[in-house]
Amino acid sequence: MDTHVHEDHGSHPGPKAYVLIGLILTIVTAVEIAVYYIEALDDWSTAIIVPLSMAKFLLVVMFYMHLKFDNRLLTAVFAACGLLAIAVIVSLVILFKVLPYQPLG
């Protein structure tokens, strides 16, 4: 089945939305840095900073890279590779830092 390529730029956000996203990204980054410096949050800093970074990642990918508005196939391609990359990171960390070292033989 052949499908006509249709690039509908009208479905992309406009400059106001882009500036708003930029403002949110700036505020979230400022919060991350503040959390890093607040000693009372030392025990919680990772638990706070990682979700904030994930939110920034998703905002850029969804709005600036237009995945929220584009064909779902593009999201599937990126998500599949991204999840594979995360699996590689988690597997290697478990292999080298969690599992006990057992010499061969």
Add this chain to the structure above:
Amino acid sequence: MPAAERGEADLMRYAADVDHHYTTTGIDNRKLGFWVLIGSESLFFGSLIATYMVYRGQSTVGPFPHGPDGLLDIPLTSVSTFVLLMSSLAMVLALHAVQVNNRRGAMLWLFATAFLGATFLGFQAYEFTHFWHEGLTLDRNLFGASFFILTGFHGAHVAVGVVWLLVLMTEAWRHRLPAQRALSVEIAGLYWHFVDVVWIVIFTLIYLIE
């Protein structure tokens, strides 16, 4: 035929090609292909990040990244992170300007994106030089090896992006970047934003999490 008219004729033919382009997915092949490239780049950076995570805290000799004598300068890197985030904003504004045939806006925002990218590279060059003077080299310890490889490859990607943006800006200056060629800018934007999201991950894992 004068060069300007010949260029315009080329663009009209190009636009006609785009209008009559058919694919089985309904997505332009160049855009789909570039997303596949971004997928492979995700795995590339994933492997470098995995290496950094495995070697994290394993250095037996200094200098170390965190702690009382830690090398990492969080305020400085926070500023460079902000600069890169704002370059992504400039990039989407450049794309919008091209889509609405605003040539001056396109040139301005493409230059702003390239300038902010070059500024980020300046921060990185300063940081690398400072670390070098403090004794951190590729072969000094595991932190040095994994840090320079990961952030160095990211910086190389930023440098490629800056050159790409300057080429697009030149195209706009020569009246060769009309709305029909917005996809060329959108693909460059995809690359630029990908470099940005990789830095979001690097900034969190290396700088903010001790």
